[in-house]
Amino acid sequence: MAEDGRAPLRYVWTVAGLVLASWVWFAVWRTFGVGPVAFGYVAVPLGGAVSVVALCRLWRAVRDDPHARRFCGVLLIGACFMTIGFLLMAVNAFRYSVGDDPPDMTIFAAVCVGLGFAAAMWAAARVPVDTAGRAERRRMNLDRTIAFLGCATPLWHFGLAPMITATERWSVQTLSLIGLAFLLSVAGMTKVAYLSDGPVDRTALRLVAAIGLTAAGVAVCATRYGDAGGPPSQALVLPLGPLLLVLAVRAQWNSAIGHRRVSRRSSHLLPYLAVAAVDLPLIAVVVGELRWPGRLTLGSAVVVSVLVIARQFLAFRDNAALLRDIRAHEERLQHEASHDGLTGLANRAMFRSTMHDALTRSDGVTVLLVDLDDFKTVNDSLGHDVGDHLLVSVAAMLREQAGEDGLPVRIGGDEFAVLLVGGTTVGETVAQRILDALTEPISEHRLLVQASIGIATAEAGASVDSVLREADVAMYAAKQRGKAAYVRYLPGMAQPVTAHMRLGGELRRALARQEFEVFYQPILDLGTNKIVGAEALVRWNHPDRGLVSPCEFIPAAERTGLIMELGRYVLREACRQEASWLAEFGSDAPGHVAVNVSARQLHDFDFVADVRDALRDTGLTPGHLVLELTESAVLRGSQVSRALHDLDGAGVRLALDDFGTGESSLSLLRTFPVAIVKLDKSFVDGLEFDEVDPACRDARQAVARAVIQLAGALRLETVAEGIENEAQARELRALGYSYGQGYHLAMPMSAASMTELLVAQRRAVATG
Ligand code: C2E
Ligand code: CA
Ligand code: CA
Secondary structure: OOOOOOOOHHHHHHHHHHHHHHHHHHHHHHHHOOOOHHHHHOHHHHHHHHHHHHHHHHHHHOOOOHHHHHHHHHHHHHHHHHHHHHHHHHHHHHHHOEOOEOOOOOHHHHHHHHHHHHHHHHHHHHOOOOOOHHHHHHHHHHHHHHHHHHHHHHHHHHHHHHHHHOOOOOOHHHHHHHHHHHHHHHHHHHHHOOOOOOOOOHHHHHHHHHHOHHHHHHHHHHHHHOOOOOHHHHHHHOOHHHHHHHHHHHHHHHHHHHHOOOOOOOOOOHHHHHHHHHHHHHHHHHHHOOOHHHHHHHHHHHHHHHHHHHHHHHHHHHHHHHHHHHHHHHHHHHHHHHEOOOOOOEOHHHHHHHHHHHHHOOOOEEEEEEEEEOHHHHHHHHOHHHHHHHHHHHHHHHHHHHOOOEEEEEEEOOEEEEEEEOOOOOHHHHHHHHHHHOOOOEOOOOEOOEEEEEEEEEOOOOOHHHHHHHHHHHHHHHHHOOOOOEEEOOOOOHHHHHHHHHHHHHHHHHHHOOOEEEEEEEEEEOOOOOEEEEEEEEEEEEOOOEEEOHHHHHHHHHHHOOHHHHHHHHHHHHHHHHHHHHHHHHHHOOOEEEEEOOHHHHOOOOHHHHHHHHHHHHOOOHHHEEEEEOHHHHOOOHHHHHHHHHHHHHOOEEEEEEEOOOOOHHHHHHHOOOOEEEEOHHHHOOOOOOOOOHHHHHHHHHHHHHHHHHHHHHOOEEEEOOOOOHHHHHHHHHHOOOEEOOOOOOOOEEHHHHHHHHHHHHHHHHOO
16 A cells, blocks of 8 residues: 555545535525526536546555455446536536526437446445355345345335436436436445455445435436426436545545454345345335225335244344354363463464475574473472472463564473564574573572473574574584583584484384393492492393493483383392392392482382382392482472482481582481481592692592581481592591492492402301
8 A cells, every 4th residue: 555544634624615515506506596507517516526536646645455446446337437527418408508408418428427326336346245156146146136126125116216207308328327326326235235344345345336326316306396407406416426436435445554453344244134125115015005904905015025024034033143152151161271271372383384384484493492401300290280380381471472472382391482484583582581481480480491402493484494403403402511501403403413313213222122132330348349339230232232321321211201110120120139148148148239219210209119018029138238329409399308318217228429529418418317428439530649739639538528527416327439540548447438349449340250359258257
């Protein structure tokens, strides 16, 4: 729309002024009989000229829309013809009128006006009506015929019929023009009822159709003032034609520049109105012309038709209410199918279809995959209700942070997404906003959650799956980078990530094929070098790669949840092995077996029961089992704390692994029933000497000393990890450590090798 938004109101005012002037002139002429009668003809061509100008402007303004453009164009041609015809009439009137008697319309003028009407009718007829299928078209044709006859009957009865049968002189031109206008009007009105809101405004079309009604006005004037379409109709009725035209221009203008109202179609009511309209002439006949027997017959026919209308109308109302219900129900179903029940966000299906539409429509999209870090922990430790509340709060946060361009989505579980279509917002900006929002605790439970976000952008034409895959890869990369971060997908990123993803699948297979083996690393008494315990360390006997270190697959197993099954296997196997060593070697067997437990296992509700089952099934007494936990695993949640106290109560000892590397190692010693601390290898490394930086050595020694003193005070056992040479062992001994573990003392080994070692040890003890 090139023009400014204002609808051309001045045309309406101009034509309205002309109408008023014409009416005033008529009143004066009628009362005082002054002035030539030809003045009555001036307003119509002038008004017509204004409407031509208005239509020209509208035509230019709607040139982008072919339907509206055609409608305006044809109407413009019609308005030109009518204006020329009326102008000729006015000129004719000025030249030939005698006293109060205007001359007849010339054939040429009548043809012009007739063409004008025909063009207007054509314009209205070409506006497309949308129908769904043959059945509806048939019904619509029936309805339109009913409506046509319904409109035509009263117009005929009150307008045309009296004119034709009148004794006064009517020119053929006037009569055919009125007939034509009448047809246009009826056809136009019935048509409007079937239009949905399209390129041509319904009000505009209605106004155009009403131009034809001026014909009925002319007829009424003629019967009332007793002339043959002279000054009264020329001055009073016909100027309304251009007024209706400029009003139509204004309506179309307003709707074309976006003030379109959504209006209901009135087609359903039309047949009833038509029947009611037909009753009007019937009543007139009943009242005016018939004797009483005939009146009774017609009267009862009218009453019956009114009752049928009422009956139909009630049924129609019921149907309408029913339809409304069905529609509401449908909308609800549609909403449910496209939205997530818990959070109310769009669901995966809607996410995909919106993205698909955008990509086929030539818009690019940016996808943010948002995955909550450790949501499962919240769910497992605090319960599903708390988890649900958290998800709802996250959804609310996403809704806020997604901004106007973004569609927030819940893909499933704790996975969310934000879809940015075409817009100007940069993915990184939104991602940062989300991470910022998550630095504050959310939900009524004041939980602190973090999220990893993967960002991928695709141009129009890309496939939905490829964008999602890229966003997924980026999200994985974000998780690998230590969570609470966003990563944008870059080409080449997929390979390591998919390798990682593949690892998950491989692990599952490996578990089924029993490719995992438990190795044992002896824990020795630093004073006597006797084996006092063994740490169970899992190994993966990969068919191609040989023995794979747990550092490579434990993280993947934790992420995929496979650690549960793997952990259960290691626990059972270690218990079974320890029980068997105890049976075989008695007091020469390792006093305990230490099993590593990851955070995810600890958060499992069944963990304590699993441990009890393993002990019962293997016949191992709880005192021979140690569970090694890391600080990060222990730190979270009351459920973990309960589990640890239960285990302690059952007689299982707990060891704090990698002691000293975390932030709250000390406070943990107070809150949890820890029996053993394992001094982390990093404090043992370089304990014996450090030529480069003696201060460093002193610091390590200080930690090692502090730990041993603390353990002494709390009556905890200590194990120094990662002893790689005799000097370190000596230093640790000097510091007061009684137990140690490390490559220097013994490598991790298979159960069979460990058995051999135990045999050798027993022999050594026996031989003194
Ligand atoms: P961790 O619990 O700290 O286990 C000690 C790791 O240090 C073992 O590595 C062991 O082989 C290694 N180590 C022992 N002595 C020395 C030494 O003198 N020098 C050096 N450089 N390293 C030494 P491994 O077996 O590769 O295990 C790595 C980690 O994998 C373990 O660290 C543990 O966190 C995890 N892990 C192993 N098995 C399991 C398991 O069954 N379940 C769970 N959840 N985690 C396990
Ligand atoms: Ca360990
Ligand atoms: Ca350790």
